[in-house]
Amino acid sequence: MSLLSIRDLVFRPAGASCAAILDHLDLAIEQGEVHALLGANGTGKSTLAYVIMGCEGYRPSEGELLYDGAALAGLKIHERARKGITMAWQEPVRFEGVTVADYLSLGTERGAADSALELVGMNPALYRDRMVDRSLSGGERKRIELASLLALKPRLAIMDEPDSGIDMLSTRDIINVISAFKERGSAVLLITHREEIALIADRASQLCNGRIICSGTPEGVAGHYKKRHCGLCDGTECHYV
Ligand code: ADP
Ligand code: MG
Numbered sequence: 001m002s003l004l005s006i007r008d009l010v011f012r013p014a015g016a017s018c019a020a021i022l023d024h025l026d027l028a029i030e031q032g033e034v035h036a037l038l039g040a041n042g043t044g045k046s047t048l049a050y051v052i053m054g055c056e057g058y059r060p061s062e063g064e065l066l067y068d069g070a071a072l073a074g075l076k077i078h079e080r081a082r083k084g085i086t087m088a089w090q091e092p093v094r095f096e097g098v099t100v101a102d103y104l105s106l107g108t109e110r111g112a113a114d115s116a117l118e119l120v121g122m123n124p125a126l127y128r129d130r131m132v133d134r135s136l137s138g139g140e141r142k143r144i145e146l147a148s149l150l151a152l153k154p155r156l157a158i159m160d161e162p163d164s165g166i167d168m169l170s171t172r173d174i175i176n177v178i179s180a181f182k183e184r185g186s187a188v189l190l191i192t193h194r195e196e197i198a199l200i201a202d203r204a205s206q207l208c209n210g211r212i213i214c215s216g217t218p219e220g221v222a223g224h225y226k227k228r229h230c231g232l233c234d235g236t237e238c239h240y241v
Contacts, residue, residue, distance in 0.1 A: 001068065002029060002066075003030060003031045003032075003033075003067065003156060004029040004052070004066070004067050004156060004189075005027075005065070005069075006025060006026060006027045006052075006064075006065050007026055007064050007065075007066070008026060008063040009026070009063035009064075010023060010024055010025075010061045010062035010063055011051055011058065011060055011210075012061045013057070014057060021047045022044050022047055022048060022060075022210045022211075023210035023211050024211060025048065025210060025211055026212060027048075027212050027215075029156065029187050030187065030203075031155075031187060032187050033187050033202045033203060034181070034187070034188045034190060034200065034201040035187070035189050035190065035201060035202065035203050036190045036192060036197070036198035036203075036221070037189060037204070037205055037206075037207055038198055038204060038207070038225045039193075039206060039207035039208060039225075041193075043207045045160065046160055047210075048207070049189070049191060052156075052158060052189070053077055053080060054072065054079075059073075067080075067156075068083075083155070084155030084156060085154065085156045086154040086158070087149075087157070087159075087160065088145050088146055088159045088160065089145070093132060093141055093144065093145045094132060095132045095133065097131065097133075098131065099129055099131055100127045100129070100130050100132055100144055101128040103132045104117070104148050104151055112151045113147070114128075115151075116147040116150040117144075117147050119150055119176070119177070120143040120150070120173070120176070121173060122140070122143055127140075132144060139168045139169060143169065146159075149181075150177070150180055150184070153184050153185075153186065155185075156187045156189065157181055157186050157187070158191070159174075159177075159178075159188060159190050159191060159192075160191045161191055161194070161197075171194065171196050171197055174192075175197070175200050178200055178201075188201075195222045195226070198218050198221070198222050199218045199219065199222060200218070203215065204218040204220075204221035205221060
């Protein structure tokens with residue numbers, strides 16, 4: 001049985017007259033699998049992540065999400081988190097007045113927090129007492145957020161990389177974090193626009209116009225992603241670079 005099975009998912013924002021952002025999307029993520037999701041800007045990658053997380057305003061319009069075979073419908077973010085579904089947000093965390101050690105110890109004990117910091121390449125002695133606020137760079141906050149996810153040992157970690165602008169973590173950093181998740185047995189939905197990162201996944205899928213248009217080996221899907229024509233929307237509605 002798949003860890004997460006998404007069937008015929010349609011998402012239209014409430015009250016919006018626009019077309020569905022997710023349009024009869026099917027996707028399965030297996031236990032312990034690193035699954036890369038490739039797609040151009042605006043294809044619905046972040047929306048899919050928010051629907052899986054159960055964010056406010058992101059209830060599926062149609063279709064179902066099965067987690068360990070049971071429907072996720074109606075479960076709030078914290079209830080999904082308790083079931084092991086977590087996410088690193090596109091914007092890294094910022095909490096005024098909270099130290100790194102406190103933030104990392106919210107869901108775990110201190111020793112685990114220190115080792116999680118080491119896994120993201122941060123010296124615990126240098127960062128433990130820093131505040132998780134503006135005094136840390138975007139990249140440092142991103143690492144700390146990933147350390148908190150690692151410390152939680154989730155069953156499904158969703159990583160949503162920024163679509164544009166400066167990549168906050170290097171390819172090497174991300175590969176190290178993904179390896180750490182894999183060692184812990186976590187499945188990862190790795191949302192990325194970087195082909196070299198997608199290549200470390202076990203499997204990959206390409207999203208276009210709210211649908212999964214191909215799934216398979218990371219090499220195969222990355223090769224498809226690079227082409228202008230995706231096969232579904234005859235190249236006119238895709239905005240591939
Ligand atoms: P990606 O992460 O692949 O870049 P998004 O999931 O952020 O894409 O967005 C997909 C499309 O849906 C974009 O065109 C975006 O403007 C639109 N969109 C996202 N959220 C909403 C919303 N709440 N209401 C209307 N349109 C939205
Ligand atoms: Mg996005």
